[in-house]
Every structure is written in structure tokens, then in C-alpha cells.
Amino acid sequence: MAKLDGKVALITGAAAGLGEGISTAYAKYGAKLIMVDLSPEVEKTAEKLRKEYNAEIITVVANVADRAQMDAAAAKGSFKGVEAWHIIAVCLQGIRIAIPAAALLAIPSSAVAAALNSMPAWLTDGMSIGGGMVVAVGYAMVINMMATKEVWPFFAIGFCLAAVSDLTLIALGVIAVSMALIYLKLSENAGSGNGGSNTGDPLGDILNDY
Numbered sequence: 001m002a003k004l005d006g007k008v009a010l011i012t013g014a015a016a017g018l019g020e021g022i023s024t025a026y027a028k029y030g031a032k033l034i035m036v037d038l039s040p041e042v043e044k045t046a047e048k049l050r051k052e053y054n055a056e057i058i059t060v061v062a063n064v065a066d067r068a069q070m071d072a073a074a075a076k077g078s079f080k081g082v083e084a085w086h087i088i089a090v091c092l093q094g095i096r097i098a099i100p101a102a103a104l105l106a107i108p109s110s111a112v113a114a115a116l117n118s119m120p121a122w123l124t125d126g127m128s129i130g131g132g133m134v135v136a137v138g139y140a141m142v143i144n145m146m147a148t149k150e151v152w153p154f155f156a157i158g159f160c161l162a163a164v165s166d167l168t169l170i171a172l173g174v175i176a177v178s179m180a181l182i183y184l185k186l187s188e189n190a191g192s193g194n195g196g197s198n199t200g201d202p203l204g205d206i207l208n209d210y
Contacts, residue, residue, distance in 0.1 A: 004031035011035055012064050015042040017144075027055035036060045065089060154179065 009026045013019035014035035023035055027049045035046050035057055046057040063085065104112070116124075143155070157179075161172055 004029040007031045009033055013037055014059075015039045015045050020045050023049060027053040027057070030055075032056040034058045034060065036062055036064060038063055063089070154183075 004026060007030075009023075009031045011019055011023050011026070011033060014023045014033075015037035016039075019035075019037065023033055023045065026033055033046070033049070033055060035042050036059075038061070040061050042061060043059045046059045049055050050057055158172075158176070161167060161175060167175075
């Protein structure tokens with residue numbers, strides 16, 4: 001009898017990365033799993049664990065940020081409902097940023113300058129340090145979200161291109177869009193090919209060979 005026989009585990013972010021690792025460990029020790037992720041790729045991860053460990057697994061494609069709506073949409077099998085709430089969440093995020101920005105536009109610049117100048121040195125120094133930490137945390141969050149073998153090459157290329165001072169932001173944007181279009185076209189061609197071990201992800205296939 002395995003350590004977790006009879007136990008049920010609900011794991012979020014289970015399609016890849018840390019969530020996939022936790023799912024693998026729980027499946028190995030006999031737990032029944034409910035694997036939740038934003039990406040439909042969670043079903044592929046679940047199928048791999050079913051074959052390897054004969055695990056009982058239910059997969060749910062949902063955003064756990066809004067529990068009530070996502071549970072209801074997932075229960076109905078309404079993937080369009082899940083996508084709609086994703087869009088609503090993005091719009092609300094934009095409104096959250098737009099309201100303070102609009103308020104600042106309505107305040108005279110002289111009033112803002114006077115308020116900043118009246119701040120004590122310890123506060124401005126702390127804000128400067130905090131601002132630097134925000135950048136580091138932001139990069140860490142991006143890396144955490146992009147921690148897949150398919151995306152890492154683009155991430156590395158982006159850092160290299162950013163070091164080229166002659167390239168403007170517009171040029172970097174054009175390069176990024178062009179690479180994305182090439183990647184999507186390669187994915188489409190790979191997915192429509194016959195035979196072989198293609199997964200529909202050209203970079204994934206290349207990296208799997210190494």
C-alpha cells in the first residue's frame with residue numbers, strides 16, 4: 001500500500017514546472033489528483049502520469065483567481081466562460097491602473113512637486129530602494145511564469161538583443177513579433193505533419209533530442 005492511498009490532492013498550476021513536479025510526487029505515492037491549470041496542456045501532463053503511475057486524475061482548465069465563476073464555468077465545461085472571465089480580469093486590472101493615472105493627470109504638477117519635496121529623506125531613500133526591489137521581483141515573476149523549455153530560448157535571445165544599444169524599442173518589438181509568427185507557423189506545420197515524434201512544438205522537439 002502506497003503512502004497516500006485513499007488521499008485526494010488538488011494541485012494548481014499543474015501543467016508544468018513546480019505544479020507538475022508536485023503532481024508527479026503525489027501520483028507516485030498513490031494519491032488521487034485534481035490537476036488545475038490555465039493551460040489545456042494540463043491534460044497531457046495528467047495522461048503521462050496516468051500511464052506511468054496508473055493514477056486516478058481529474059483535470060480542470062480554470063483560473064483560480066475567481067473561485068466561484070471559474071468553478072461554475074469548469075463544472076459546465078464552458079471553456080468560453082473561463083476565457084470570458086480571463087478577459088474581464090484583464091480589463092479590471094487596466095481600470096485599477098487607469099483610475100490613479102487619471103487622478104494624477106487632474107492634479108497640478110506643482111502640487112505633486114511640493115508633496116514630493118516635503119517628504120523626509122528616509123522616506124525617499126526607502127522608496128528608491130523599494131523601486132529597485134520591484135524591478136527584481138518583476139523579473140523573478142516573469143521568469144517564474146516563463147519557466148518552460150519552449151520559452152527559455154526566446155528569453156535568452158531577448159536579453160542578448162537588449163544589450164545591443166543600437167536597437168530601438170520599435171526594432172526589438174518588430175523582432176519579437178517576427179519570431180512569434182515564425183514560431184507559430186513552425187508549430188502549425190509540425191502539428192499537421194504525418195508520422196514521426198512531432199509534438200506540435202518545434203522547439204520542444206528540438207530540445208527533447210538533447
